[in-house]
Amino acid sequence: MDVNKQPILELKNISKNFRSIQALQHVDFDLVEGEVHALVGENGAGKSTLMRILAGIYTEYEGSYYLDGKEIQFHSPHDALEHGIGMIHQELSVIPELSVAENLFLGRQPVTRWGIIDWRSMEQVAQKELHSLGFDIDVTMPLERFSLGTQQVIEVFRAILSGARVLVMDEPTSALSPAEVKQLIELVKTLKSQGRSIIYISHFLEEVVQVADRTTVLRNGVSVGTLDSQEATVDRLIGLMLGREITRSTHPEEIGSEYQETLLEIKDLNADVFSDINLNVKRGEILGLYGPIGAGHFDLARALFGLYKFDSGSIILDGKTFPHGHSARYAIENGLAYATESRRKSLLLDDAIYRNITMPHLSKIGTLAPQRAKELAAAVPAIQQVNVNPPDPLNPVGKLSGGNQQKVAIARWLTFPPKVFIMSEPTRGMDVGAKSEVLGLLRKFRDEGYGVIVASSEPETILAVCDRIVVMSRGRIVSRLENKNLDKDALMRLI
Ligand SMILES: Nc1ncnc2c1ncn2[C@@H]1O[C@H](COP(=O)(O)OP(=O)(O)OP(=O)(O)O)[C@@H](O)[C@H]1O
Ligand SMILES: [Mg+2]
Structure with a gap:
């Protein structure tokens, strides 16, 4: 210059x-x-x-x-x-x-x-x-x-x-x-x-x-x-x-699950945009669904949660087969949580942070007085856990920066923890610090014995946290890998 x-x-x-x-x-x-x-x-x-x-x-x-x-x-x-x-x-x-x-x-x-x-x-x-x-x-x-x-x-x-x-x-x-x-x-x-x-x-x-x-x-x-x-x-x-050092982890410290129990099984799932999907997620593991935008992994995530219609196949969570055409409400009640890749669609930007967090759980919290106090009591620990900044639960979500909005979308599921977390692009738009915090949270869920599915088009995110990786392209699974000795280029070549 x-x-x-x-x-x-x-x-x-x-x-x-x-x-x-x-x-x-x-x-x-x-x-x-x-x-x-x-x-x-x-x-x-x-x-x-x-x-x-x-x-x-x-x-x-x-x-x-x-x-x-x-x-x-x-x-x-x-x-x-x-x-x-x-x-x-x-x-x-x-x-x-x-x-x-x-x-x-x-x-x-x-x-x-x-x-x-x-x-x-x-x-x-x-x-x-x-x-x-x-x-x-x-x-x-x-x-x-x-x-x-x-x-x-x-x-x-x-x-x-x-x-x-x-x-x-x-x-x-x-x-x-x-x-x-x-x-x-x-x-x-x-x-x-x-x-x-x-x-x-x-x-x-x-x-x-x-x-x-x-x-x-x-x-x-x-x-x-x-x-x-x-x-x-x-x-x-x-x-x-x-203003401080962080450890930029590019790979999970250790992979492989100490649990053997299968939490989620997906058999022969077919829809207009994906076909022949067979997968399982064990307790205590993070499964990555990697593919470019349009590969079908985001729609698959939506289908598991009841937000995208699938034509045939079955979803079995913790031994229980979901009825065909299940609703999102059913998915929540039976132990699934889902954070979409488009934050703006899932958050009520004009509403307070705490309301955004308690929204899916109102049937559990109850709607009798003192409503607000009960909701705040449920939301505040989750806000602290993901470190929303500024942490004021009464602040409208729309006033937070993009990365902090994403933390709220995740915090929402910590009030009543599910069995399996499904997250699409969990770190999109986040800075390195926030990214490492969120990836840390996903590892914590895994270590506590939850199952986690991360659907992403960012190879860095997939490599940083997933134990196993399923690669999708044009609606099909094209490869299944353990996250060992993989790098970004090797992963990108598979699609
Ligand atoms: N319209 C607004 N009303 C109130 N506070 C706001 C508003 N816009 C931004 N802020 C606050 O101002 C600060 C700076 O926000 P800004 O959106 O500029 O951050 P950013 O660097 O762009 O973050 P990100 O990387 O997450 O997009 C944040 O604390 C945010 O919460
Ligand atoms: Mg910004």
Whole structure:
């Protein structure tokens, strides 16, 4: 990076609080033309808040903001975009039913001189733009036909087509498969080579050290340092993020179960998206279901819990055969717990943390007064066990950072522990510290004699905790392995 270049954008001495929470304190951040500046930090460190200020979403803050050396204040995201700053959020804002071209021009479709939407020129421009960046996509197809990774790419293009020269990407890869991540990283590099400037937020530090020219670390709302690419290693970033050392375990210390008893048996399970699934989970073991998004493992997890229809086969938990077409309520009452990969669907974001935790257990807690006191008494130990931060049980879940929301989704099942935990992407969107805490929790469940199923597309997560691994591809089991002497590449090759 050319250090003599003037920053195109500078945030100076930024502070922001949400009532009692000091989300940012005196943070300085700048961006130079043509650089990738990464922003990392634990869940709740303040990354999204800082970027929301930058992108005109939060208009109330202390400190000053300069664009091309001139002080400025944005009044809305639209205003920020008019000045060339586009933000790509983790939750996609594209519309799946519309075509790629329509999505790209959403809200600003070109019109002919007769005042009607000019489809032809829209499609031509879209096709040409995508092609120039190395993407050969039929822009007339509905967006939903494409993978999540491609949809994410479209989201990026949309910002570019609206004239963004600064792109803010908040955890763009957290829901993508490894191949899609590669594609996106390549795109970031291409955009950079075209002179665009990018702010890149991610919990995948390997990715960060690959793409970033500089990396700024936030800890508890304070900027604790900016490293350039020669200085930034994964371990140094972790040290700065946490202010302490953690043991990054890449493999379970010991594998193999001391129990022999089978807890869960799945026989010949078939549905539209998976077939011939035969599996069992022993007491005291973690079974990994590994595969790319679309491999059927997430739907299989849902089917076990009664949320996805299967056509034939049987599910036997602790000797008891589930009736065909069982409900989620039945699954809960008989000892299954399930945390979905899409957190936002399973949490009531406006409701208090404690309500989110007690929600599936109200029939056990009872609904007689003192209702709230009983619910709090049930929820608080679970909140402590997973270390939700901040731990106030009355706080709405929506006010927590992404990683802490995920902890609530897990804590929910600790009030009345099940026999088998099924978790899809248990660590998606979590920082290294939170990740190691959650993986630690899964090991603890195992050691206490529960059965655990982890469905994931992240090889790191699977390798870090699973005793046995079942690899799925296109709805079928393609391989079964003990987690011994395996590495990420070996695992990825199996799909
Ligand atoms: N709208 C809000 N109301 C109240 N508190 C908020 C709000 N948004 C964020 N916070 C709090 O501000 C702090 C910073 O949150 P922020 O979302 O910026 O973290 P983050 O670094 O993006 O975390 P993650 O990696 O989990 O996404 C957290 O303590 C969070 O609980
Ligand atoms: Mg965030």
